[in-house]
Amino acid sequence: MESVSFLEIVGLTLGRFWPVWIALAFILITGLMYQNRLGLYGRLFSSGVGIAGVMILGFWVFTALFADIIVTVDPLAQFPAMKNKLPGTIEPGTGIAFLFGGDNLARDVFSRVVSGSQIVLIIAPAATAFALMVGTVLGLPAGYFGGKTDTIVSFLANLVLAFPVILLFYLLVTPGIMETPIPYAMAGVFFMFPILFFLTLFYTKFKNRSEKLVPYMALTLLLGGWIYIGLVFDADPLGIVAIDPNELNIFVSVVFVTSPAVFRIVRGLVLDIKTRDYIAAAQTRGESPWYIMLWEILPNARGPLIVDACLRIGYTTILLGTLGYFGLGLAPESPDWGTAIKDGSRLLRLYAHPAIFPALALMSFVLGLNMLADSLREESLKD
Template sequence: MSVQTELLPAKRTVNPLWYKFRKNPLTLVGLVVLLFIILLAIFVPLISPYEPTKIHVVERFSPPSAKHLFGTDEVGRDIFTRILYGARLSLGMGVAVVLSAGVIGTAIGAVSGYFGGRIDQIIMRLMDIVLAFPSLVLAMAVAATLGPNLFNALLAIAIIKVPVYVRLARAETLALRERLYVKAAYTFGIKPWRIITRHIIPNAVTPVIIQVTLDIGDAILMVATLGFLGLGAQPPTPEWGAMISVGWKYLLDYWWYPTFPGLALFLASCGFNLIGDGIRDILDPKANR
């Protein structure tokens, strides 16, 4: 008598991205805070009836109330409205500058690591020169040289961020170019540029993504710092650093003026840092040990 045994497929362990995020409550806190700020910034025309740059001198320095949640500034502009419009600017600039630096730095680092030799030496010495200066001091110098405006501030921050991604991409490329599939592609006569774009960069992008998520919060703070020093966005642009730069002079008498923009900057920066830590734990195998 034969007994037929039916083998059932083994259950696969499901470990989705959301489950990994849930394992880190601080990451969820950062995600919720950031989504809240982004939603407010997107729907600010529906939330607030005020214009961010329209002057109402009669209502200058009005304290927080039902009419003006965060009070008004020295010319009667609604601070709550300006903070939400400033969120569009500050968050957008932080993300844009880090993504730009990441893309440019990854491409340069991949070229440097793959070709090696004199090309590698020249590129890395240039990166060492940039890294030799304190980042904020160099950003201030570049922004002041180019002229105090928003685009030049973004360019200055991107310049000081690029070397970090160049080093990351180069280190990954040095390891990847010794892999069998890369050597096989070279043996079959595939052009170096195609090897870099098809085989090197896609496999070297994981540490770059981790660094990007961790750098966005720092970039937002640096944008605000340049704005605070008068080297970034210029009045009446609703930018958090510029608002704090003017508002701190009135701190003792009108505490709400610099406090609420500073709080928004703090929450946004913390949100990105917490999300960056969570993504690092997910994408970095060593962090899960």
């Protein structure tokens, strides 16, 4: 069976990512040219670590966006002649080179790694964003009011944190639980937090300016309700907002496990910031507690929260990979990196390439997030 050389594999692989290189070049040039006008994001381009983090993370973001252009074949298609073939082997029927070889089910490893980035970059950031919302909404009043509010919410958070993470996921992401209403009930609770957050945010800011309050509140209820109905009840009339039951189960499980840690961080930040003079000034002006929490305390806690969000997306990505490795992730045919590593590890001593490439993808994505977080931490300390 014909194959291409190592240099040809490198050249063909780089060539497949041509839209990604164009997008990264644009990001780099504009970032360097306008870094003084782009605030915290622009300051990332003043250090090598920041540039490397932005470029690595940007590579996978644009890979996910342009995945349909980059892939060579359908990631779920099977080519019997390509079972466990080495990288660079040419498929006889189509004449297409399997750049990263074929896996145990005769699927193209390259296309599956590229398509897997879409799944990872949807679930991990979205779950982290929801966890930040839940942790923030609970952490702000706990830290600001203290007393019984702090005691009750902190006890619940510590109760969740007391469980080993993997054991908790075994309880939450088992196949049998998807047949119960538990995942949808948890989704119904968690997906309410973003709606409540933005409603409270706009009300506290514009409660005396109805010309702005009404449109913002209406838009929040309209968009939030539409997304809520589509995700929780799978009843979007347009069919745009929908989520697979497997993905929903993993999503709410990640939010449930992650939000208590976010709560602890937000609570600690609030306990520190609420002693500042500008908080006392806002209280003297007669501002409401929620206005102070959302418009005085939260903006001044954005630095540590942004850094934590970057690190937490990395942790979530590793967690998704771990779940996939244990067979608790998405559907068995899913091209997500964790499932691909699990499938490839079964014959690791004979054929290493099906597991190595998704593992390298997972490692590089998390590395980019960690480098970005390190740079953000350094820049936030300068504020």
